[in-house]
Amino acid sequence: MISARRKNRGQQTSDSGGDPVSVSIAEVQARQLVCVTGKVTRMTARPTSGQPALAVTVTDESGTVTAVWTGRRSIGGITLGRRVAIKGMAIQRGAHLEFTNPSYTLLPR
Amino acid sequence: MKVIIAGAGSVGRYMAEQLQSSGHDVTLIDNQVGIVNNRPKDSKRGVTWYLGDACEVATLEAVGAADADVVAAVTGDDEDNLVVSLLSKQEFAVPRVVARVNNPKNEWMFNDMWGVDVSVSTPHLLTGLVEEAVTVGSFVRLLSLEGGKARLAEVTLATNSPAIGKEVLDLGLPRESTVVAVLRGGHVVVPRADTVLHAGDEVLVLVTGGAEDDVRKALVG
Numbered sequence: 001m002i003s004a005r006r007k008n009r010g011q012q013t014s015d016s017g018g019d020p021v022s023v024s025i026a027e028v029q030a031r032q033l034v035c036v037t038g039k040v041t042r043m044t045a046r047p048t049s050g051q052p053a054l055a056v057t058v059t060d061e062s063g064t065v066t067a068v069w070t071g072r073r074s075i076g077g078i079t080l081g082r083r084v085a086i087k088g089m090a091i092q093r094g095a096h097l098e099f100t101n102p103s104y105t106l107l108p109r
Numbered sequence: 110m111k112v113i114i115a116g117a118g119s120v121g122r123y124m125a126e127q128l129q130s131s132g133h134d135v136t137l138i139d140n141q142v143g144i145v146n147n148r149p150k151d152s153k154r155g156v157t158w159y160l161g162d163a164c165e166v167a168t169l170e171a172v173g174a175a176d177a178d179v180v181a182a183v184t185g186d187d188e189d190n191l192v193v194s195l196l197s198k199q200e201f202a203v204p205r206v207v208a209r210v211n212n213p214k215n216e217w218m219f220n221d222m223w224g225v226d227v228s229v230s231t232p233h234l235l236t237g238l239v240e241e242a243v244t245v246g247s248f249v250r251l252l253s254l255e256g257g258k259a260r261l262a263e264v265t266l267a268t269n270s271p272a273i274g275k276e277v278l279d280l281g282l283p284r285e286s287t288v289v290a291v292l293r294g295g296h297v298v299v300p301r302a303d304t305v306l307h308a309g310d311e312v313l314v315l316v317t318g319g320a321e322d323d324v325r326k327a328l329v330g
Contacts, residue, residue: 031175031202051222070222089175091202100199100224 116184198224
């Protein structure tokens, strides 16, 4: 489930930190390459007309974070209650953090 | 501030020069060997040049997009500008992504879907300015002085303007503003307290601080 682009990242020497660090959701900080694991607790397909985007809220015992995938209204396998791992760099949007088009892995229930 | 500029054409180079001279840390990316090799000799100080394709994550990573404050995608190609914007936002969560729109038909795509925070479209901008300039009865900012603290503005008085038939003294302009000239039928009238305003007059006003709204109210309505 990891895209080719993300796979390559590990081989590059980079300023952005190479491999993502696994953290709890409460520990996520803006602009750090991280990996979080949690359950999908909310899914919103926004706007129904115009350019679509799927916003998914992932929750673990420490908090919640939102991942937004642009250009689609659904992702196969991502359903409410599903456990997923999200990898990417979060961005500050007002008071909360958001991932844009992160890579994801579906985990066994 | 750390600024990365994708596209070292005339726009990119000009921006780099300006930003660098105001003390910012600027990196210019271009994928044409000729452009990068023929960079001006005096550009050694301040501006970092990088030969590479800004549409690739590896390039952005190499120039340090991960801790950049601003990425400006100003190539002459809208597709490239969109890709740079998307990657900057998605891979590096750059707080401010500025993109140049070359073809106004593409402007609708330059939004947060593609990671663009601010889009700049020259044709669109020009239309706006022309539109403002030919409209009677609207408040047009001509130039700003002292970094925007004072502005010279112009209003062509429409027939329904509340200022028609009034003397300048009676306009009730705030203390932070003053009428500096009235253009009437090709002549410049130096305004006195008792100068009476007519429809069609172009009134030039010097406005400081937040007085703009009151001036607008007095002259436009």
